Amino acid sequence: MPNAPQLPALLTSAMRLLPTKPLELALSRLMISTAQRHPDLFDRLGPHAERTIAIAPTDVPVVFLLRPSRDAPGVDVRPDGPMPACDAMITGPVFALVDLAEGRLDGDALFFSRDIRIEGDVEAVLALRNALDGEGLDLVAEVMAPLGALAGGPERAGRRCIELLRTVIQATAPREAAR
Amino acid sequence: MMGKTIELVCPAGTPAALRVAVDAGADAVYCGFRDETNARNFPGLNFSRDELREAIGYAHGRGCKVLVAINTFPRAGSVGIWRAAVDDAVRSAADALILCDVGLLDYAATRHPETRLHLSVQAAAATPEAIRFYTEAFGVKRVVLPRVLTVAEIAGINSAIDCETEVFVFGGLCVMAEGRCSLSSYATGKSPNMNGVCSPPSHVTYHEEGEELVPRLGGFTINRIPRAEPAAYPTLCKGRFATAKCSGYIFEEPASLNAGALLPGLAKAGVTALKIEGRQRGRAYISAVVKAFRQALDAMAEGRSVDLDRLLALAEGQTSTQGAYAKTWR
Numbered sequence: 295m296p297n298a299p300q301l302p303a304l305l306t307s308a309m310r311l312l313p314t315k316p317l318e319l320a321l322s323r324l325m326i327s328t329a330q331r332h333p334d335l336f337d338r339l340g341p342h343a344e345r346t347i348a349i350a351p352t353d354v355p356v357v358f359l360l361r362p363s364r365d366a367p368g369v370d371v372r373p374d375g376p377m378p379a380c381d382a383m384i385t386g387p388v389f390a391l392v393d394l395a396e397g398r399l400d401g402d403a404l405f406f407s408r409d410i411r412i413e414g415d416v417e418a419v420l421a422l423r424n425a426l427d428g429e430g431l432d433l434v435a436e437v438m439a440p441l442g443a444l445a446g447g448p449e450r451a452g453r454r455c456i457e458l459l460r461t462v463i464q465a466t467a468p469r470e471a472a473r
Numbered sequence: 474m475m476g477k478t479i480e481l482v483c484p485a486g487t488p489a490a491l492r493v494a495v496d497a498g499a500d501a502v503y504c505g506f507r508d509e510t511n512a513r514n515f516p517g518l519n520f521s522r523d524e525l526r527e528a529i530g531y532a533h534g535r536g537c538k539v540l541v542a543i544n545t546f547p548r549a550g551s552v553g554i555w556r557a558a559v560d561d562a563v564r565s566a567a568d569a570l571i572l573c574d575v576g577l578l579d580y581a582a583t584r585h586p587e588t589r590l591h592l593s594v595q596a597a598a599a600t601p602e603a604i605r606f607y608t609e610a611f612g613v614k615r616v617v618l619p620r621v622l623t624v625a626e627i628a629g630i631n632s633a634i635d636c637e638t639e640v641f642v643f644g645g646l647c648v649m650a651e652g653r654c655s656l657s658s659y660a661t662g663k664s665p666n667m668n669g670v671c672s673p674p675s676h677v678t679y680h681e682e683g684e685e686l687v688p689r690l691g692g693f694t695i696n697r698i699p700r701a702e703p704a705a706y707p708t709l710c711k712g713r714f715a716t717a718k719c720s721g722y723i724f725e726e727p728a729s730l731n732a733g734a735l736l737p738g739l740a741k742a743g744v745t746a747l748k749i750e751g752r753q754r755g756r757a758y759i760s761a762v763v764k765a766f767r768q769a770l771d772a773m774a775e776g777r778s779v780d781l782d783r784l785l786a787l788a789e790g791q792t793s794t795q796g797a798y799a800k801t802w803r
Contacts (some may be wrong), residue, residue, distance in 0.1 A: 424517025
């Protein structure tokens, strides 16, 4: 049964006050630099690189529309709501989705436990999942990569913050089943 | 203390997964090319020729073997890509090829007589007579036994043949005889035997209908899973159907094989290698399962046992079974 921790509802509500445009610009830049650093991702994605896949965290009030296109990669950030126009959608708690992208959790196991849901083009979702797992992405390292040699300190700080947040959420957050 | 060391054979769908399996204690890793020559031909998975060469270098540098699965049946008129896969795997210094088709076995045995051949589970060789045919005709050194035998039956086979046997101990479970199941073909036109895919994802859809998850395969509704139940792979053999006589999982409930408790019995039955299923699974699965079975085999060598129930969260339907080893199936 669903067991992945969710962000506290209060935090989710507070995030509704934040503007989405800066996040969209930052994520699009991250996507472009990741694509440049990991060209093998596109070999694994094949034709599915041209699909638009919605990533819909259940505990974050936005939907990320991912276009892992080789020529024009990008991310649109939309307010949550009805399923946006896309080829496929993956839904689940944000930390479960991040852990899945980084290969810390197994996608099939998350699907079996009903922590994540899939709708639309299943082939494109599997291609993305397998390509990411095969690439072994480290999202913090990707965010810090543009800093080059200066990335060490901020990267360590970023990891500590995320681990702290993860620990707090693991200890305090309700599981989906309990909601 | 057990006298003989059993080999742990682990899956890898990507080079990253192969490195994880090697580092977690695999004695051998099996993998396949990124095409229909192997029975896990899913999008985003498998190895290019360059990736295979590099991966074999990584494994060999750490004392681990790499077995290349070319375990689908060539299409008439298109045997070229299967033969090229054999040639390229040999050229990449693979430690063995896992084959099922008699024509391809003959090609490999004739063209590459120095290459070690294993018989895939897809060949469904379940009797001493069938196994002897493959060993005598093609020099097959190891047979992966179908998941339809009890431990006692495996012991009987081992006493009647003179080649190695490998058996599945964990992972997704076909309830049909592999290599002979056409259920997926009926619904989608594609099968693991010819195309390397059972329930190809291109033919699968999921819909949330009220409180139920509804998987469809080739347009056919194959289950309605209430919110409180774990989900399963979208295969017909694990589908839930209503018939004139009964309703429910008429073939088999969704479950993964876990033969962890049977390791001493399998060792006593003369098995050479234990196989973990799951080339389609992520690195997290590979790491957890390989480490757990490495630990279990090391403990068994010291006369101890290890509880492998902790792997339940990774199992299909979050349920495990000893499958045909215990013959409790309908």
